[in-house]
Amino acid sequence: MPDAVTPTPTPPLNFVVVLTDDQGRWAMPHRMPELRMPHMTRLQQDALELDQFYCASPVCSPARASLITGRMPSAHGVHDWLVGGRHADAKPDRYLEGQPTTPEILNDAGYECMMSGKWHVGHSQWAAPGFTRWYAHRYGGGPYYDAPVWQDGKEAAQEGYLTHAITDNAVGFLRDRDPARPFYLQVNYTAPHDPWIDNHPAGYLAPYRDCDFPSVPREPRHPWTDPRRRSFSAAFADPVPHLAGYCASLTAVDDGLAALRAELETQGVWENTVLLYTADNGFSCGHHGIWGKGNGTFPLNFWDNSVRVPTVIRMPNGPRGVSDRLISAASWHATVCELAGVIPPDDQWGVSESFADLLRGEQREQPETVVVLAEYGQGRMITDGRWKLVVRSEGPDELYDHHDDPDERTNLHVGAAGAMRGIRDDLTTALHDWFADHERAGMSAYHRKVTGHGQIHPLSRGRSDAETYVPDGHPAPL
Numbered sequence: 001m002p003d004a005v006t007p008t009p010t011p012p013l014n015f016v017v018v019l020t021d022d023q024g025r026w027a028m029p030h031r032m033p034e035l036r037m038p039h040m041t042r043l044q045q046d047a048l049e050l051d052q053f054y055c056a057s058p059v060c061s062p063a064r065a066s067l068i069t070g071r072m073p074s075a076h077g078v079h080d081w082l083v084g085g086r087h088a089d090a091k092p093d094r095y096l097e098g099q100p101t102t103p104e105i106l107n108d109a110g111y112e113c114m115m116s117g118k119w120h121v122g123h124s125q126w127a128a129p130g131f132t133r134w135y136a137h138r139y140g141g142g143p144y145y146d147a148p149v150w151q152d153g154k155e156a157a158q159e160g161y162l163t164h165a166i167t168d169n170a171v172g173f174l175r176d177r178d179p180a181r182p183f184y185l186q187v188n189y190t191a192p193h194d195p196w197i198d199n200h201p202a203g204y205l206a207p208y209r210d211c212d213f214p215s216v217p218r219e220p221r222h223p224w225t226d227p228r229r230r231s232f233s234a235a236f237a238d239p240v241p242h243l244a245g246y247c248a249s250l251t252a253v254d255d256g257l258a259a260l261r262a263e264l265e266t267q268g269v270w271e272n273t274v275l276l277y278t279a280d281n282g283f284s285c286g287h288h289g290i291w292g293k294g295n296g297t298f299p300l301n302f303w304d305n306s307v308r309v310p311t312v313i314r315m316p317n318g319p320r321g322v323s324d325r326l327i328s329a330a331s332w333h334a335t336v337c338e339l340a341g342v343i344p345p346d347d348q349w350g351v352s353e354s355f356a357d358l359l360r361g362e363q364r365e366q367p368e369t370v371v372v373l374a375e376y377g378q379g380r381m382i383t384d385g386r387w388k389l390v391v392r393s394e395g396p397d398e399l400y401d402h403h404d405d406p407d408e409r410t411n412l413h414v415g416a417a418g419a420m421r422g423i424r425d426d427l428t429t430a431l432h433d434w435f436a437d438h439e440r441a442g443m444s445a446y447h448r449k450v451t452g453h454g455q456i457h458p459l460s461r462g463r464s465d466a467e468t469y470v471p472d473g474h475p476a477p478l
Contacts, residue, residue: 058294070333070352074439103130117188196245222289232291295452377450
């Protein structure tokens with residue numbers, strides 16, 4: 001008899017997360033013909049686009065916290081962008097300390113973990129738990145040249161162009177890592193967050209020099225932007241140069257995507273690496289009559305351009321094309337754990353539900369009704385893919401039918417009658433019941449004064465709303 005052949009063990013999967021900042025779902029090359037991202041176009045030919053992927057909150061810090069904890073803001077307590085050292089009263093604080101995160105769980109399982117770029121879910125002077133390599137922006141946004149960063153725990157200004165520095169540090173990690181260990185790499189770009197004027201290399205601006213961006217609508221300012229009159233006033237007045245800077249910043253990210261892929265291919269690990277490309281939250285550049293994200297208006301908004309984010313996942317030997325499965329970004333945490341073969345600790349506040357079956361191309365029975373939720377301060381949102389409901393503790397409320405009104409122009413909440421009233425009431429009950437079961441005592445912001453101008457301290461510090469959230473009327477939100 002022939003000798004038995006011992007099967008070669010399958011190596012564990014590696015993970016690369018490319019996270020952009022303020023990228024609208026519309027700002028992808030297959031939806032925006034003006035946008036130059038050839039490497040993204042190449043990636044999409046070998047990947048799966050998740051067309052109904054919703055962030056947990058339409059602003060950066062809470063959305064990022066949910067992505068790596070699998071908790072909603074009402075469980076992790078981050079409800080607005082974190083002001084950090086920009087506020088005189090702020091103290092260095094690790095907002096997520098004591099809460100399970102993806103890098104901590106993977107690091108405990110033997111993964112080598114690195115973050116390059118924008119952290120913005122707590123003080124970033126030193127590596128967050130789970131990370132063995134760390135290159136961090138000091139805040140959540142700012143100039144692309146002489147950017148504020150931490151170097152060896154000391155405040156510094158980054159030489160050169162920040163997007164290049166983020167890419168270079170990520171590629172450096174790939175080259176210096178321990179080849180015997182699987183890895184998890186977060187590449188957190190600040191792009192395409194403003195500023196857009198005089199902040200990007202001429203080579204990236206050149207493709208947009210004579211472009212007037214016909215795919216981007218020019219609409220009258222929405223009335224909800226009135227309390228934010230100072231926000232993006234120049235962009236409203238003359239959108240073209242701002243759109244050019246926005247797109248140029250994404251073309252630079254596209255070069256970073258190419259450099260990461262090239263290094264993975266050179267090392268022979270591309271075929272064993274899961275790559276997620278997504279954004280922390282969406283953004284509008286005139287769409288719906290606003291410039292900005294959830295805090296681009298007051299009341300804080302949940303239109304699809306703010307909460308539905310571009311998402312492409314390349315899974316080795318996985319499916320390609322487009323999936324319309326309804327997915328929350330909070331589910332990435334459980335998905336990574338399942339794909340890595342890691343069982344995360346029980347988390348009574350976790351809402352993460354793995355979609356690893358989708359990435360493997362498996363047929364798994366799905367529940368009849370699937371909903372995703374988002375929240376921002378006094379506002380909460382629920383959608384089942386067709387109907388979207390937004391409720392606010394002090395109003396106004398909204399109801400949209402995405403089948404007949406994909407641009408969310410007609411609010412059906414007021415005056416709903418008959419079957420429409422039943423849909424509205426059922427969604428309202430489902431939303432309130434869901435949060436009653438999933439919010440953590442003391443961590444909800446449904447009745448707090450979240451203004452969109454920033455959060456100073458964690459809710460766990462027990463300070464007043466005025467000490468925790470920047471009051472309205474302060475400088476325009478980031």
